[in-house]
Amino acid sequence: MRDHHGHTPGEQGHPVSFPSVPGPKGFTQSDKNICENAVNDIAIEAAHLTKQYHIGTSADSSGSLAERITQKAASLLRGRAESSGGASGRQPLWALKDVSFEIPRGHVFGIIGRNGSGKSTLLKILSRVTEPTSGRAVVRGRVGTLLEVGTGFHPELTGRDNIYLTGSILGMKRREIRKKFDEIVAFSGVEQFLDTPVKRYSSGMYVRLAFAVGAHLDPEILLVDEALAVGDLQFQKKCMQKMQDLGSKGQTIVLVSHDMQAMSRLCHRVLLLEKGRLVADGPAHQVVSSYLHGGFDDWSFREWPDLRTAPGDSTMRLCSIRVKNCDGELTDTIDVRESFAVEMEYEVLRPCSPVTPSVTITNEQGVDLFETFDLDPQWRGSVRPVGRFVGTAWIPGNLLTEGTFFVSPSAFCQEPFHVHFFERQAAGFTVVDPLAGDSARGDFSGQMRGLVRPLVEWTNRFEPKNSRKPVGSYR
Ligand SMILES: Nc1ncnc2c1ncn2[C@@H]1O[C@H](COP(=O)(O)OP(=O)(O)OP(=O)(O)O)[C@@H](O)[C@H]1O
Numbered sequence: 001m002r003d004h005h006g007h008t009p010g011e012q013g014h015p016v017s018f019p020s021v022p023g024p025k026g027f028t029q030s031d032k033n034i035c036e037n038a039v040n041d042i043a044i045e046a047a048h049l050t051k052q053y054h055i056g057t058s059a060d061s062s063g064s065l066a067e068r069i070t071q072k073a074a075s076l077l078r079g080r081a082e083s084s085g086g087a088s089g090r091q092p093l094w095a096l097k098d099v100s101f102e103i104p105r106g107h108v109f110g111i112i113g114r115n116g117s118g119k120s121t122l123l124k125i126l127s128r129v130t131e132p133t134s135g136r137a138v139v140r141g142r143v144g145t146l147l148e149v150g151t152g153f154h155p156e157l158t159g160r161d162n163i164y165l166t167g168s169i170l171g172m173k174r175r176e177i178r179k180k181f182d183e184i185v186a187f188s189g190v191e192q193f194l195d196t197p198v199k200r201y202s203s204g205m206y207v208r209l210a211f212a213v214g215a216h217l218d219p220e221i222l223l224v225d226e227a228l229a230v231g232d233l234q235f236q237k238k239c240m241q242k243m244q245d246l247g248s249k250g251q252t253i254v255l256v257s258h259d260m261q262a263m264s265r266l267c268h269r270v271l272l273l274e275k276g277r278l279v280a281d282g283p284a285h286q287v288v289s290s291y292l293h294g295g296f297d298d299w300s301f302r303e304w305p306d307l308r309t310a311p312g313d314s315t316m317r318l319c320s321i322r323v324k325n326c327d328g329e330l331t332d333t334i335d336v337r338e339s340f341a342v343e344m345e346y347e348v349l350r351p352c353s354p355v356t357p358s359v360t361i362t363n364e365q366g367v368d369l370f371e372t373f374d375l376d377p378q379w380r381g382s383v384r385p386v387g388r389f390v391g392t393a394w395i396p397g398n399l400l401t402e403g404t405f406f407v408s409p410s411a412f413c414q415e416p417f418h419v420h421f422f423e424r425q426a427a428g429f430t431v432v433d434p435l436a437g438d439s440a441r442g443d444f445s446g447q448m449r450g451l452v453r454p455l456v457e458w459t460n461r462f463e464p465k466n467s468r469k470p471v472g473s474y475r
Helices: 031-040 065-077 119-126 159-169 174-188 203-216 233-248 260-266 284-293
Strands: 042-054 092-104 108-113 134-139 143-146 221-225 252-256 269-274 277-283 301-303 316-324 333-335 340-348 355-363 368-373 387-395 403-414 417-422 427-432
Touching: 042 119, 042 252, 092 119, 092 134, 092 252, 092 269, 108 119, 108 260, 108 284, 119 134, 119 221, 119 252, 143 203, 159 174, 159 203, 174 203, 203 221, 203 233, 233 252, 233 260, 260 284, 269 284, 277 284, 316 403, 316 417, 316 427, 340 355, 340 403, 355 387
Parallel strands: 092 277, 108 252, 108 269, 143 221, 221 252, 333 427
Antiparallel strands: 042 092, 042 134, 269 277, 301 316, 316 340, 340 387, 355 368, 355 403, 403 417, 403 427
């Protein structure tokens, strides 16, 4: 959709705004509360934030004092005085450009975007690790940060000392910190290493402790960068639970993550950054969905009309991939209960050893759920003649969970093993569960666990009370 200037939504620095909706399931704070906060209490206010770096150097004249000292020392060590290189001639890079938003107190707020889109830079500005080149960020409240591994804690100090140091930076009394100490240690699971300098910690241990400290020392605003990507699955779950608790207690959380499911579930609102610009700002599931679909006009199909540039080699080329519902209609929305088709069209350019077309289904967290091979007995093991083929994989209903999925078509031969093409995440679709009572969720409206959702048949055996024979009477 283009506006009257010919721009698609999000171009020219005008973010797409979505209407306000209630927060995600799992939050106990009432919507009324959230609305009142929005009017009365703004925790973070960013106005026209812009950050410029220069390519080929990390020199950043507007960074913090510590940053500038480190940069100066590094440049001297390299034997390159600032004056010899100079800023002139270096390409400016806009890590952030004219980004404005407000975060009401008590919101869990997400920032998403591709690698290098400016997410970490934004968090660093909010946490005062670096300064903006222009614009203004007002942060009202005591801030706890969990930025990338290597920032935050003092590397030479032990885990124990860092807990006390962080607490005192947050303005807490020693007695207050002592009260929280055991909880922090228990949550982090690093008891054994409490008296080891944190520079010896693995990145997993570091993040565990940093998250535990950040979440338990009662900052009013918690800034978290990619914590969920480092810990193991169990710890990630614990962090999510903790963040839900903090969110429901009215703490403001700003979270950067590539885990789209977590962002949809945890956040009230999400910002989408693209090359430093704010391109969308709205309810989490809408922004996440627009981000995942980004780049495709209709992401349920993709075509390569020119065989010369289509994925493949001199033997075969991929022409198109389509997702269709059980009635054979092109769609990007599939009912969880119904089977659907992934149709793959390819051209055999010259006869070769038998090929196996395949399709891989991947979820939004990048987990390959399964790969399916074309085992059609008509062609299995035979040399395919020159010409166009359309292979259709019928995926059964009651298999996938709700969510967003990607389709990766491929074709390979086994003897000798050779991949003709593999087009990762060429198309995609969303699975919905309409709560009609006859899917695996029955009448349950909450979040179900698991990567697959089969409709499992249950049986019950019932024995009325007092009908059981006394032990020993079975023959
Ligand atoms: N200190 C620096 N010096 C020069 N360029 C930098 C510096 N820090 C970040 N950049 C550049 O600014 C842009 C935004 O980086 P940033 O780390 O904020 O992105 P991001 O969205 O957090 O990326 P990722 O998802 O990979 O963590 C990138 O092009 C990056 O290379």
